Amino acid sequence: MSSPASIEKAAGLPIVISAGCWRTGTASMAAAYDLLGLRSDYTLTDIGDLRQWELLKQAAESKWPSAPGARSHPPFTRHDWDRIFGSHDAITDGGADYVEELAVAYPDAKVVSWSWSAISSAGGAAPRRSSSTGC
Known part of the structure; x- marks a missing residue:
């Protein structure tokens, strides 16, 4: 695990x-990022x-113009x-x-994915969604 001092950031x-989808432990993830010295965005x-x-x-509206x-x-x-996330690390x-x-916008960022672990912990019972985030 990297310490805050060893994390290089532009x-x-x-x-x-x-x-992770809203209300699936995102507050805990934001708190963990804060403990690591990162500035998290928790909406x-x-x-x-x-x-x-x-x-x-x-x-x-840009992503779903037919909504x-x-x-x-x-x-x-x-x-x-x-403009939304640029002042945050996480x-x-x-x-x-x-x-x-x-x-795509932040190609050097690491993506922490939760969906596969959630599906496997539910015994595969969770439905698969077309989006890779599962949201």
């Missing part, structure tokens, strides 16, 4: 993307940050993701639906 870029703690919620809404009431937005770019719940896009 200023303002996430280095960890947690691919449910930062609930008062209305700017972040508006940007996440735009990300959703009822969605406004047209171009695909999110690295600059757009930086992304948790707020990025759960965008793991593939975030992995």
Whole structure:
């Protein structure tokens, strides 16, 4: 396990993307990242940050343009993701639906995946989803 002093990071870029759905231990993951000295983004703690919620809404409308009431937005770019997560080292719940896009935007980040361990611990009873995040 790396100590906080040994973790190399480019200023303002996430280095960890947690691919766990909302309310599946993401608060614990954020707390663990904080203990490691990383600045984690845990959206449910930062609930008062209305700017972040508006940007996440735009990300959703960009990803799912046919959703009822969605406004047209171009695909999110690295600059757009930086506006939401750029000041954090670790992304948790707020990025759960965008793991593939975030992995492209931050190719050097490590992705922590939970779905296969959750499926195997449920004896394979959990349904498989088309998204690699399972969200």
